[in-house]
Amino acid sequence: MSKADKGKAMKLVEVYRAMGEAEALIIKSLLESNGIPCLLKSHAAPSVHVFTADGMGEFKVMVGEPRAEEAKRLIGERGSV
Known part of the structure; x- marks a missing residue:
């Protein structure tokens, strides 16, 4: 990473x-790992409930763009959670 890149958000x-x-x-x-x-x-507030309604309990897993394909591959190899 160059000095110019250090200040930029990924x-x-x-x-x-x-x-x-x-x-x-x-x-x-x-x-x-x-x-x-x-x-x-x-966008959901923390809750003690374990159910979701209309996507309110959805969590998006976000990674830096340069590692996105690798992350998707790992998730795909893992199968269902």
Whole structure:
């Protein structure tokens, strides 16, 4: 990474959409154990409920664009969560 690139924000892309926090954390763990940093993004407020309604409990798993294809491949190889 050059000095000019250090100040720039990396573009994040969605590589997986989980139907709850537990599923999202499993995917996050898979990616991070393979050296791919990721973030979880959700519009839902934290809750004690384990169900989702109308996508409100969805979590998007986001990774830096340069690692997106690798992340999708790993998730695909993992199969269902």
